Amino acid sequence: MAGVFGFAQRFWQIVSPPTGPPKNPDALKFGILGAANIAPPAIIVPAQQHGDVIIQAVAARNKDRAAAFAKKHGIPQVFDSYDALLADPSIDCVFIPLPNGLHYEWALKALAAGKHVLCEKPSVSNTTEAELLFRHPILQNADSPVMLEAFHYRFHPAWTVFTSFLDRPNIAHAKVNMMIPKVIIGDNNIRWEYSLAGGALMDLCYTSSVLRGVFGKEPEECTSCEVKTQPEPQQLCDNTFDATWKFPGGATAEMHGTLVGSIAQMINGGLVCEVMHRPTVVADDSLPADQEKVRTRKVRTNNFLFPTLYHRIDVEDTFVIRKKTAGGEGTGELIKTWKTKESKKAYTFGEGGFEGESQPYWLTYRYQLDAFVDRIRGRNIPTGAWVDGEDSIKTMKMIDMAYGKCGLPLRPTSSFRLA
Numbered sequence: 001m002a003g004v005f006g007f008a009q010r011f012w013q014i015v016s017p018p019t020g021p022p023k024n025p026d027a028l029k030f031g032i033l034g035a036a037n038i039a040p041p042a043i044i045v046p047a048q049q050h051g052d053v054i055i056q057a058v059a060a061r062n063k064d065r066a067a068a069f070a071k072k073h074g075i076p077q078v079f080d081s082y083d084a085l086l087a088d089p090s091i092d093c094v095f096i097p098l099p100n101g102l103h104y105e106w107a108l109k110a111l112a113a114g115k116h117v118l119c120e121k122p123s124v125s126n127t128t129e130a131e132l133l134f135r136h137p138i139l140q141n142a143d144s145p146v147m148l149e150a151f152h153y154r155f156h157p158a159w160t161v162f163t164s165f166l167d168r169p170n171i172a173h174a175k176v177n178m179m180i181p182k183v184i185i186g187d188n189n190i191r192w193e194y195s196l197a198g199g200a201l202m203d204l205c206y207t208s209s210v211l212r213g214v215f216g217k218e219p220e221e222c223t224s225c226e227v228k229t230q231p232e233p234q235q236l237c238d239n240t241f242d243a244t245w246k247f248p249g250g251a252t253a254e255m256h257g258t259l260v261g262s263i264a265q266m267i268n269g270g271l272v273c274e275v276m277h278r279p280t281v282v283a284d285d286s287l288p289a290d291q292e293k294v295r296t297r298k299v300r301t302n303n304f305l306f307p308t309l310y311h312r313i314d315v316e317d318t319f320v321i322r323k324k325t326a327g328g329e330g331t332g333e334l335i336k337t338w339k340t341k342e343s344k345k346a347y348t349f350g351e352g353g354f355e356g357e358s359q360p361y362w363l364t365y366r367y368q369l370d371a372f373v374d375r376i377r378g379r380n381i382p383t384g385a386w387v388d389g390e391d392s393i394k395t396m397k398m399i400d401m402a403y404g405k406c407g408l409p410l411r412p413t414s415s416f417r418l419a
């Protein structure tokens with residue numbers, strides 16, 4: 001019952017959040033490039049609750065569109081070009097929710113204009129662009145602007161709690177599923193434009209990021225990648241993928257994603273990450289010298305993308321007490337076996353065991369905005385979460401490996417270079 005009540009309360013506060021605090025006199029002024037669908041949930045609403053953030057401006061390719069968007073969301077300044085917004089010295093930070101294929105160019109232009117950049121995922125179109133962007137001299141100085149790829153899920157305390165149960169050197173297999181209903185995406189969408197770096201492996205780049213985050217290592221090989229593609233003329237864009245991976249130390253992984261799934265698929269295991277460990281000897285001083293305790297752990301999180309609505313982190317340990325074997329070969333005589341199960345939730349920093357102010361109704365986007373601001377202000381981030389440039393490069397490498405394996409071309413590289 002407590003669960004249902006908690007869900008209802010969080011849901012109510014998500015759709016009807018309390019009035020935000022007054023803005024600090026030196027609050028960071030954000031400009032948004034593009035009147036994009038993701039901008040309201042990802043930055044406009046979280047900013048309303050953040051005393052150190054003002055959404056000051058929006059730019060769109062069409063001024064009427066920008067003006068209508070600004071009016072709807074109470075944004076004071078409107079620009080009819082992205083360049084004009086970047087040229088305004090009063091803007092401190094830029095949010096880039098453009099199609100993937102435009103991230104590289106506009107992130108570089110924004111950085112060159114001295115703005116901090118929060119850029120939507122995936123950071124860019126491919127590894128070449130990622131290296132050109134994140135290793136650009138403009139980002140290499142101590143006083144360089146802050147640049148963050150918006151992998152919002154990483155900033156929610158539930159993700160950090162989930163990863164705290166992983167015994168990384170002993171992971172045997174990890175699996176991640178992302179099933180997005182077809183009704184949400186539709187047929188006419190930037191995700192189906194190859195020239196804009198569309199495709200499911202790109203859009204659902206969380207799957208690559210999640211596996212990298214689980215292992216804390218890079219995959220050695222994409223062992224298989226089957227895709228389903230869109231009908232012509234969108235045939236270079238995958239709408240569904242099933243990929244398998246080899247990670248160092250003999251571990252394996254699989255990732256499944258679709259942008260043409262059903263609502264039932266999404267609810268029923270569609271946003272899940274599951275990690276199986278190898279049987280591992282764990283210390284137990286209470287045992288006689290000729291016995292050992294072996295643990296086989298399974299960790300699962302059921303909604304890593306929208307944990308605010310509801311999530312549960314399940315940790316299931318199977319223990320065995322067995323006789324040690326001479327030379328450690330084979331499995332000794334079984335003495336006892338049992339299972340333990342625990343479920344964790346962490347809607348706030350406090351619930352996750354971290355220090356920091358937060359609310360149960362905060363979306364991943366709000367946690368992300370806090371981290372972005374903390375980084376600019378030189379403050380600690382309560383969970384320590386961050387996505388640095390090398391991390392973003394490695395995620396793009398994994399996506400490129402999958403495209404290489406399934407036979408689809410890498411997404412095109414921009415010809416833009418900073419003068």
Ligand SMILES: NC(=O)C1=CN([C@@H]2O[C@H](COP(=O)(O)OP(=O)(O)OC[C@H]3O[C@@H](n4cnc5c(N)ncnc54)[C@H](OP(=O)(O)O)[C@@H]3O)[C@@H](O)[C@H]2O)C=CC1
Nearest residue numbers: 034035036037038059060061097098099100120121122190
């Ligand atoms: N973090 C998250 O949860 C989510 C992230 N995303 C990411 O955000 C980005 C935008 O996605 P989404 O909001 O769904 O996209 P939309 O199609 O709603 O918005 C894209 C924006 O890009 C601008 N644009 C500029 N050039 C083009 C072009 N050639 N064709 C089409 N649009 C153009 C448009 O701005 P203008 O107003 O100037 O016309 C438009 O507003 C993607 O990178 C996506 O991966 C998306 C959804 C969720």
Ligand SMILES: O=C1OC[C@@H](O)[C@H](O)[C@H]1O
Nearest residue numbers: 121180185203204259305
């Ligand atoms: O969160 C998300 O879910 C749906 C996707 O299409 C979107 O781009 C992604 O970020």
